[in-house]
Amino acid sequence: MTVPPAVPSFLVGLVVSPLAKRIVRPLARGVLKTSVEVVMDVKKCAKETRQELQGIAAEAAAEMRPRKATNEAVRPEKVEVDSGDGGKTH
Known part of the structure; x- marks a missing residue:
């Protein structure tokens, strides 16, 4: 009588499963x-x-x-210089 290949692996699973559960669960x-x-x-x-x-x-x-407040107080105001061309740019 020959045993189908799935039966030994099934039996191994039945034996190993509870053992693995006891080891894997605490490890995880x-x-x-x-x-x-x-x-x-x-x-x-x-x-x-x-x-x-x-x-x-x-x-x-x-x-x-x-x-910043000190720099603004010390900094002179910007003065525009009149170039004499009536504000036209070249």
């Missing part, structure tokens, strides 16, 4: 948990970096405001 859970932790750490780091850059930008803007 550990991988997913670690992945979630990494994503949360990256988000936290990105948030801190964004806040730091916003603080630097605010400081730079605050430093530029007094300079």
